[in-house]
Each structure stands twice: as C-alpha cells, then as structure tokens.
Amino acid sequence: MERFITKENLIRLAEELTATCRVLAPVASCGTVTFRRFLPGMVLDMHSRMAAVSPKAATFPQTETLLTVKREIPEKKPEITETLPEGKNVVIGCRPCGARGKLIFNPVYETDKTKDPYYIQRRDNTVFISLACDRPETTCFCHSVGSGPADPQGSDVLLTLVGEGYVARSVTPAGEEVMKSALFADAGDKGKEADAKNVRARELMGEAHDYASAPAKLLARFDDMDFWQAQSAKCISCGACTYMCPTCYCFNITDDDLGLESRRIRSWDNCMSHTFTLEGSGHNPRPTKAHRLKNRVGHKFSYYPDLHKGVIACCGCGRCIKQCPAGVDIRQIVNAAQEYSE
Amino acid sequence: MSQLDDLKNAIKSRLGELECVIGWEQGYDPLHATPLFIRTEADLDRLIIGPLAVHNLATYLPGFKGKKIGVVVKGCDSKSVIQLLNENLINRDDVVVFGLCCDGVVSQRKIRAALPADPGFVESVEVGAQDLKISVAGQSATLKLSDVLADKCLICATPDAIISDVLIGAAHTPAPAASLACQDEFEAKSDAEKLAFWQETMSRCIRCYACRNACPMCVCRDHCIATSRDPLWISQDNSPAENMMFQMVHVSHLAGRCTECGECERACPVDIPLMLLRRFMNKQVKDVFELQAGTALEQTPPLLTFKVEEERINERGW
Numbered sequence: 093m094e095r096f097i098t099k100e101n102l103i104r105l106a107e108e109l110t111a112t113c114r115v116l117a118p119v120a121s122c123g124t125v126t127f128r129r130f131l132p133g134m135v136l137d138m139h140s141r142m143a144a145v146s147p148k149a150a151t152f153p154q155t156e157t158l159l160t161v162k163r164e165i166p167e168k169k170p171e172i173t174e175t176l177p178e179g180k181n182v183v184i185g186c187r188p189c190g191a192r193g194k195l196i197f198n199p200v201y202e203t204d205k206t207k208d209p210y211y212i213q214r215r216d217n218t219v220f221i222s223l224a225c226d227r228p229e230t231t232c233f234c235h236s237v238g239s240g241p242a243d244p245q246g247s248d249v250l251l252t253l254v255g256e257g258y259v260a261r262s263v264t265p266a267g268e269e270v271m272k273s274a275l276f277a278d279a280g281d282k283g284k285e286a287d288a289k290n291v292r293a294r295e296l297m298g299e300a301h302d303y304a305s306a307p308a309k310l311l312a313r314f315d316d317m318d319f320w321q322a323q324s325a326k327c328i329s330c331g332a333c334t335y336m337c338p339t340c341y342c343f344n345i346t347d348d349d350l351g352l353e354s355r356r357i358r359s360w361d362n363c364m365s366h367t368f369t370l371e372g373s374g375h376n377p378r379p380t381k382a383h384r385l386k387n388r389v390g391h392k393f394s395y396y397p398d399l400h401k402g403v404i405a406c407c408g409c410g411r412c413i414k415q416c417p418a419g420v421d422i423r424q425i426v427n428a429a430q431e432y433s434e
Numbered sequence: 435m436s437q438l439d440d441l442k443n444a445i446k447s448r449l450g451e452l453e454c455v456i457g458w459e460q461g462y463d464p465l466h467a468t469p470l471f472i473r474t475e476a477d478l479d480r481l482i483i484g485p486l487a488v489h490n491l492a493t494y495l496p497g498f499k500g501k502k503i504g505v506v507v508k509g510c511d512s513k514s515v516i517q518l519l520n521e522n523l524i525n526r527d528d529v530v531v532f533g534l535c536c537d538g539v540v541s542q543r544k545i546r547a548a549l550p551a552d553p554g555f556v557e558s559v560e561v562g563a564q565d566l567k568i569s570v571a572g573q574s575a576t577l578k579l580s581d582v583l584a585d586k587c588l589i590c591a592t593p594d595a596i597i598s599d600v601l602i603g604a605a606h607t608p609a610p611a612a613s614l615a616c617q618d619e620f621e622a623k624s625d626a627e628k629l630a631f632w633q634e635t636m637s638r639c640i641r642c643y644a645c646r647n648a649c650p651m652c653v654c655r656d657h658c659i660a661t662s663r664d665p666l667w668i669s670q671d672n673s674p675a676e677n678m679m680f681q682m683v684h685v686s687h688l689a690g691r692c693t694e695c696g697e698c699e700r701a702c703p704v705d706i707p708l709m710l711l712r713r714f715m716n717k718q719v720k721d722v723f724e725l726q727a728g729t730a731l732e733q734t735p736p737l738l739t740f741k742v743e744e745e746r747i748n749e750r751g752w
Binding site: 330 | 461493669
C-alpha cells in the first residue's frame with residue numbers, strides 16, 4: 093500500500109494513536125533527541141538528528157519487571173505474580189536501522205526450544221513507522237551490513253520525506269492497518285519522487301565495505317591478545333556503545349527486595365562490564381577491557397554470523413562510534429582484523 | 435617551530451624509554467579527535483593538538499601503573515595527574531608529563547547547537563586561531579572559538595600544565611570569568627524547580643557509566659558499588675530516582691577529589707549536565723576544607739584522612 097501523509101497529519105496520527113497505544117517518538121530535551129512516551133501536545137523531532145538512544149526500548153525495555161513476590165507473613169508461602177507486558181506500542185520516526193535492530197533478536201529470543209514471552213509479546217504488539225534517511229552521517233554504514241537508508245526490513249511502515257509530507261509504504265499487514273486512517277491521502281505520483289530520494293540517499297553512502305571475510309579473520313585473531321590490547325587501548329570500558337546499540341540483546345536479572353515485597357527485574361546488561369562474565373567462583377574469563385572488546389566485536393561480526401546464516405549482528409547505525417567518549421570505531425577494528433597479515 | 439612540532443620533538447627524544455605516549459589524533463571525522471597511543475616514531479605523524487583535542491588523557495594513567503609511559507596534558511588535565519599522584523594511584527617516576535599551554539577546547543554540544551545542520555553530516559573543518567570553519571551538509575559555517583569553548587575553559591585558572599617534565603607553548607596569563615552563568619542560574623532555582631529539573635534529566639540517563647569511566651578519579655572501575663552484584667547495593671532499575679542515586683554516589687565519592695576536568699559531562703551520550711553537581715560539591719569542599727583538588731602536590735583529600743576535630747566544622751557548638 094502506498095499513501096501520502098502531511099507532516100501535520102503525522103502529528104495528528106501520533107496523537108490519535110495515543111488513545112489506544114503507547115506511542116514512542118523522538119523528542120528533544122536540552123538538545124538531546126531520545127525516544128520518549130509521546131503524549132498529545134508534545135513536539136516531534138524527527139528531522140534534526142538521529143535519536144541518541146535507539147528505539148530498542150520499545151521491544152526490549154532497559155528494565156522490566158518479570159514478576160513480583162509478596163509475603164504477608166514470613167512463614168506463609170509467598171504470592172508470585174508474573175507480569176507479562178500488555179497493550180500495543182507504536183514507534184514513530186525511528187530510522188530504518190533502529191527498526192531493523194530487533195531482527196537480530198529473533199533467532200535468539202524465539203527458537204524451537206526457547207521462547208521469551210516478554211520479548212515476543214512486545215515485538216508482536218509494536219508497530220514501527222520508520223523514516224528513510226536522506227543523507228548519511230560520517231558514522232553511518234548500514235549499506236555495508238546488508239541494509240540501506242530506505243531498508244524496509246523490521247519496519248511496518250516506511251516513510252520518505254517528499255515536500256511537506258511523507259510518502260508512506262506499508263511493509264507488513266500491521267502497517268497497512270495503521271495506514272487505513274483517513275489522515276493518509278492518495279500518493280499520486282509522489283512515489284516516484286520518493287524512489288528517487290531513496291536511490292540518491294543510497295548513492296551518497298558510496299561503496300559498501302565487504303565484511304564477508306570478517307567472521308574468519310576475527311576468529312583468526314581470537315588468541316592474539318596483542319592485537320586486542322592495541323585495538324582496545326583507548327576504550328574506557330563503559331557501556332555507552334552497548335546501551336545505544338539497536339542489536340545488543342544481553343540482559344541481567346536482579347531482585348529488588350523491599351521488605352515483604354520484591355520485584356524480579358530484567359535490565360540491559362553490558363559485555364564491556366567486568367561483572368558480565370564474573371563467575372560465582374570469583375574467576376573472570378574476560379578480566380580486561382581487551383577481552384571484553386574482543387567479545388563485543390567478535391560477537392557482532394563473527395560468532396553471530398557463524399551461528400545465524402551469515403547475518404551480521406550490527407545494523408550500521410553508527411551510534412557506538414559517535415557516542416563513544418573515546419571515539420572507538422568498530423569499523424576500524426573489524427578492518428584491522430580483515431587486513432591483518434602475519 | 436610550531437607548538438605541535440615542539441611537542442613531537444619532545445616526545446621523540448623520550449619515546450625510547452617509554453612503553454607509549456598518550457596524545458590525540460583525528461578521529462572518525464574531521465570534527466572529532468580520539469586518543470592516540472604513540473609507540474613508534476611513525477605514530478607521531480598522526481599526533482594533533484588544539485581545540486578539538488578534548489579528552490583528558492590522565493584517565494588512562496592508573497591502567498598503566500607499573501609501566502613507564504608518557505602523557506600529553508592540558509592545564510586542566512594536569513590537575514588530574516596531580517590528584518592521582520596525591521592519592522598514590524600513579525608513581526611520579528613512571529610518568530613523563532608533556533605539558534601544554536592550552537588555548538581552550540571546544541564543547542561538541544555548543545558546536546552542535548551553533549551549526550546549521552547536524553554535525554554528523556560534517557564534511558570538513560578548518561581550525562583557525564580564532565575560529566572554526568566547518569562545512570556541514572553542503573553548508574558552511576564559521577564559528578568563533580570563544581563561542582564554542584567548553585564551560586570549564588571559561589572559568590579556567592590553569593590553562594598551562596601545572597605539573598610537567600616538558601612544558602610546550604607560550605605561557606598564558608589567565609583571566610577566568612568569576613562564575614558560570616549556567617551554574618548561577620541553576621543554583622538560583624527553588625528546590626522544587628531543581629527537583630523537577632533532575633527528574634526530567636535523570637529520565638534520560640541510561641546508566642551506561644560513561645561518566646564514571648571517563649572520570650580520571652573514578653578508579654574503582656571494575657569494583658564500583660553501582661555494579662556490584664553481591665551485595666546488590668544499587669537497584670538496576672533505571673528510574674529517575676535510582677539514576678539520581680547513582681549520580682549522588684558518584685559525586686560524593688569525588689568530594690575533595692574532583693578536579694573539574696568535565697570529562698563526565700563530555701562523555702555523557704545523552705547530554706546530562708553533570709558538572710552542575712560537581713561544581714556545587716566542589717564549592718562546599720572549598721568552603722569547609724579550603725581545598726581545590728589537583729592544584730598542589732602533597733595534598734591529602736580531606737575525606738581520605740581523619741581528624742578528631744576539623745578546623746572549620748563546628749561539631750559541638752550547636
């Protein structure tokens with residue numbers, strides 16, 4: 093389905109959707125754009141910049157309550173209540189890379205043997221209305237990881253800015269459902285203009301880097317700690333890269349005890365942290381930042397592709413590069429492994 | 435010879451005896467620098483200095499403890515070196531300090547606000563003595579350096595490294611502003627307004643700990659109480675209240691130790707103005723202990739020592 097929606101009507105659509113859904117949209121605060129719960133009257137900021145944090149939280153919140161425990165008296169059996177997510181979500185104005193991130197989750201969170209009900213429930217009840225990019229940032233490399241500035245994979249509706257509105261294309265039946273709203277009009281021949289913009293955006297990205305040799309080349313450096321020490325020298329081992337990343341899916345589970353009541357919460361974990369692999373014995377198989385960065389890069393460009401049909405676990409949004417306090421560039425690290433000669 | 439050439443020569447003459455020298459090079463685009471670990475003379479070709487070289491490289495020093503290394507520092511960074519020495523976190527004999535006389539560094543946030551398009555679309559940058567000529571998304575802009583300097587530079591009393599083995603550049607006579615408008619405005623707010631401000635700001639915090647790990651004085655690193663699992667001191671819930679709790683732990687652990695280098699705020703990926711907390715705390719420390727961290731050698735941070743009666747705290751008189 094192809095339709096057209098004006099900028100004003102997109103805001104109206106967002107406002108209308110708040111009646112039935114939890115709407116997440118890019119909102120600016122103190123110069124920073126992040127995805128916020130959108131409520132009528134708020135100002136959408138879809139164009140000034142890519143949101144600092146990815147829209148991952150829509151399908152994988154930073155913290156979520158898995159269950160609650162209530163004890164009336166200590167001797168009595170505690171009452172345990174599972175808290176599965178409810179309701180529908182709509183993400184408006186994310187970039188294609190942000191929406192595509194969740195595709196990396198699927199082979200891990202939904203397999204024949206294991207199904208994560210929290211993730212699946214959210215994923216199946218979240219509609220992504222993405223905005224195609226019209227020019228790449230210096231840190232963008234979606235075209236090198238099997239995607240592009242107008243990639244529909246992972247989105248339900250893909251918008252392309254044309255004049256004072258957007259050409260909207262449905263990608264999934266859920267997207268088509270949203271586009272039944274009377275706020276959408278006939279696209280006329282604007283579709284051609286949208287196509288031309290999408291092609292131009294891809295051309296601006298230039299030639300894609302070929303990561304085909306990356307899985308084997310990174311594995312070849314697995315035991316070369318000198319290589320990883322050099323690559324990780326400037327890393328400060330914080331979690332900015334991981335938490336900004338649309339495809340990082342690791343979590344931690346902790347219990348928040350409040351007297352006779354407690355909550356079991358799942359929160360984003362971070363492979364750059366010491367505690368990520370700290371074992372009960374006190375032994376840590378990844379004792380230094382070099383070991384941890386090796387895992388982060390290796391997982392995305394080698395171990396995950398090896399397990400999942402060659403798919404790179406990175407959507408090329410570049411957030412880990414531009415938000416890194418030390419300017420660690422994951423592209424440079426993979427390139428160094430690919431170009432390494434003994 | 436330029437300041438950069440002088441620095442390169444100074445590093446060249448000491449490189450043989452050092453594991454590496456930490457400086458800066460151009461990063462992933464012309465607007466961003468990144469730390470450079472110089473191990474060979476060839477690496478020296480990539481060395482840059484100037485207003486884009488923002489990182490406080492002293493942060494890396496404790497990680498090299500036991501090895502002999504060199505570090506390039508601006509005036510503000512040199513205070514971190516002093517503080518690390520005062521706390522025995524590094525050994526003076528193991529560090530060769532290449533001190534710079536600094537003209538100030540930029541705030542990437544101010545540049546972002548001043549440019550006609552997002553800095554992500556930067557094409558070229560020309561660094562002049564007084565301005566930055568930036569081409570971004572097909573448009574060009576000339577930004578006056580004085581308009582985009584980091585806040586810390588506006589009130590900087592120590593532009594020239596105050597500890598160094600080699601000092602490079604022409605010395606300055608600093609004329610810092612007495613206070614920062616943003617700090618004064620914040621402190622003039624009512625308690626209710628401050629609470630609302632932090633509730634809003636802390637709702638953005640993602641607890642990535644970039645502020646903590648970029649801090650040269652946050653040396654607990656892998657053993658920070660914010661991420662300890664047993665006991666679980668701080669909830670992993672990322673509610674504004676829990677996020678603020680972590681920030682309060684962070685700021686109070688830096689009492690009498692924070693040198694106001696601004697790395698916490700610079701590192702924050704969601705632009706939380708953490709220096710509002712640091713500057714306020716430092717003012718209290720200065721009031722009570724008459725101390726500014728990192729300004730003199732042989733100072734012991736007041737909270738790392740014990741006196742039965744503090745001279746300026748009236749414990750019994752009330």
